[in-house]
Amino acid sequence: MACSIPLPPPGHPRKYPEMGGREGGEGWNRRQKKATPMNASADHNDALFRYLLRLGDTSHILCHRLGEWCGHGPIMEEDIALTNVALDLIGQARLFYQYAGEVEGKGRTEDDLAFLRPERDFNNLLLVEQPNGDYAKTMARQFLFDAWNLLLFRALERSTDARIAEIAAKAVKEITYHRRHSSGWVIRMGDGTEESRTRIVAAFEQLMGFTAEFFHMDDVDRQMAEVGIGPDLESLRDPWMADVEAVLAEATLDWPTATWSVLGGRHEGRHTEHLGYLLAEMQSTQRQFPGLNW
Amino acid sequence: MSPRTPVPRPKPSGAALPDEIFAGFAGAPMQARNAPGPLTEERARAVLATVPDPEIPSVMLPDLGVIRGVEVTGDAVTVRMSPTYTGCPATDLMQMMIREQLTATGFASVTVDLVLSPPWSSDDITAEGRRKMAAAGIAPPAHRATDKRHLTGTLPDVACPHCGSADTVMTSAFGATACKALWRCNACQEPFDYFKCI
Numbered sequence: 085m086a087c088s089i090p091l092p093p094p095g096h097p098r099k100y101p102e103m104g105g106r107e108g109g110e111g112w113n114r115r116q117k118k119a120t121p122m123n124a125s126a127d128h129n130d131a132l133f134r135y136l137l138r139l140g141d142t143s144h145i146l147c148h149r150l151g152e153w154c155g156h157g158p159i160m161e162e163d164i165a166l167t168n169v170a171l172d173l174i175g176q177a178r179l180f181y182q183y184a185g186e187v188e189g190k191g192r193t194e195d196d197l198a199f200l201r202p203e204r205d206f207n208n209l210l211l212v213e214q215p216n217g218d219y220a221k222t223m224a225r226q227f228l229f230d231a232w233n234l235l236l237f238r239a240l241e242r243s244t245d246a247r248i249a250e251i252a253a254k255a256v257k258e259i260t261y262h263r264r265h266s267s268g269w270v271i272r273m274g275d276g277t278e279e280s281r282t283r284i285v286a287a288f289e290q291l292m293g294f295t296a297e298f299f300h301m302d303d304v305d306r307q308m309a310e311v312g313i314g315p316d317l318e319s320l321r322d323p324w325m326a327d328v329e330a331v332l333a334e335a336t337l338d339w340p341t342a343t344w345s346v347l348g349g350r351h352e353g354r355h356t357e358h359l360g361y362l363l364a365e366m367q368s369t370q371r372q373f374p375g376l377n378w
Numbered sequence: 379m380s381p382r383t384p385v386p387r388p389k390p391s392g393a394a395l396p397d398e399i400f401a402g403f404a405g406a407p408m409q410a411r412n413a414p415g416p417l418t419e420e421r422a423r424a425v426l427a428t429v430p431d432p433e434i435p436s437v438m439l440p441d442l443g444v445i446r447g448v449e450v451t452g453d454a455v456t457v458r459m460s461p462t463y464t465g466c467p468a469t470d471l472m473q474m475m476i477r478e479q480l481t482a483t484g485f486a487s488v489t490v491d492l493v494l495s496p497p498w499s500s501d502d503i504t505a506e507g508r509r510k511m512a513a514a515g516i517a518p519p520a521h522r523a524t525d526k527r528h529l530t531g532t533l534p535d536v537a538c539p540h541c542g543s544a545d546t547v548m549t550s551a552f553g554a555t556a557c558k559a560l561w562r563c564n565a566c567q568e569p570f571d572y573f574k575c576i
Binding site (some may be wrong): 163164165168169170171172173174175176178179217246249251253254255256258261264265268 | 461498
């Protein structure tokens with residue numbers, strides 16, 4: 085898709101490693117290239133780096149979406165709730181980005197990773213980049229994600245990577261709170277008025293197809309699972325379905341009828357049309373004034 | 379137009395903040411910082427006991443349970459601190475205030491390390507911290523984070539910090555900061571903050 089992200093001014097000292105891809109060099113399309121033989125440790129580091137970016141990007145992009153509600157919440161308490169959840173998510177994203185930057189070892193900071201990578205380099209779940217829609221859609225998206233994220237982070241608490249384990253142990257407390265909030269709204273809207281029910285049903289129909297990505301493994305995920313850094317994502321499917329089914333039942337809702345599903349964001353950086361616009365807005369300041377600080 | 383009086387500019391970072399900035403915080407014994415004496419761990423801890431939580435100024439950092447360790451080697455001090463929430467925006471400010479207060483005490487090198495493990499819990503708030511919180515109109519966590527009710531999502535019985543009534547209700551699970559929720563007392567009708575149990 086067309087990209088409106090401005091290029092840095094000519095001769096600007098700030099380095100844009102990912103921009104090289106446009107001239108066919110080392111850059112954004114590196115995933116399409118066949119990996120050159122590396123030693124085992126470099127290969128492990130590369131996989132760990134990508135795994136950390138997936139965790140960081142997912143938290144970061146959902147944080148931005150929730151931040152879009154700031155000042156627009158349906159009631160003040162919910163406005164505050166969403167920005168509080170967003171705050172926890174940016175805290176988690178920062179910890180993963182900081183660690184990713186260290187693992188990569190090229191001197192990229194958390195800000196470089198957040199603000200200076202183009203769309204194809206983002207490895208967030210497609211679900212979290214979906215537009216907010218109405219409050220039912222925001223809460224359906226949040227609940228589907230929270231239920232999965234809680235299981236993922238409980239597994240990551242036992243990661244063989246001590247740094248990931250301690251981030252997860254911290255974040256699990258926060259995510260537990262998020263899940264309680266979002267599941268409460270799913271129940272309230274499903275078992276609420278005709279209007280709220282119609283909206284939450286429509287929201288789940290629109291979003292359920294994006295959840296296939298929760299459980300899909302690629303080489304990086306398998307490599308991390310083999311050494312006990314991350315869980316086998318497939319093993320999260322049954323507990324996740326049980327949790328979602330229980331909440332839907334309490335909300336007097338049926339499992340959505342939509343049967344389509346889509347993959348691509350978390351593994352390959354192939355996104356829905358929405359992420360580009362989100363990044364254009366989120367990164368615009370750093371793109372126009374590289375290195376700007378306050 | 380009347381001639382403008384020059385506005386004092388903030389000193390460049392690294393310089394100590396004037397005492398007046400902290401003078402408004404209740405209970406901060408400033409003499410701990412200014413008294414002459416050797417640079418010991420005890421001294422550093424006494425200084426930390428005057429650094430308030432920026433969002434609950436009557437509660438000092440050790441009361442909040444975020445100080446994990448203090449090490450003094452010569453005129454260098456290392457403070458280990460654990461953030462309450464991963465995204466808590468007060469974390470940076472706390473680090474800055476610790477650095478400033480210890481530098482003003484005479485330490486030549488001040489390092490503040492953030493530690494995540496074991497994660498901070500509301501159980502780490504001291505009895506003194508809970509007392510100061512309640513005095514500031516914030517209900518302290520009603521039970522321990524390991525309480526089973528926490529797992530099932532059952533709401534705790536929170537006593538109103540204003541009138542002490544147990545007839546209270548949660549109005550919002552999230553509050554003005556990441557660490558608080560909004561509650562209301564049915565007896566005295568006053569809203570109040572509740573420090574989340576986590």
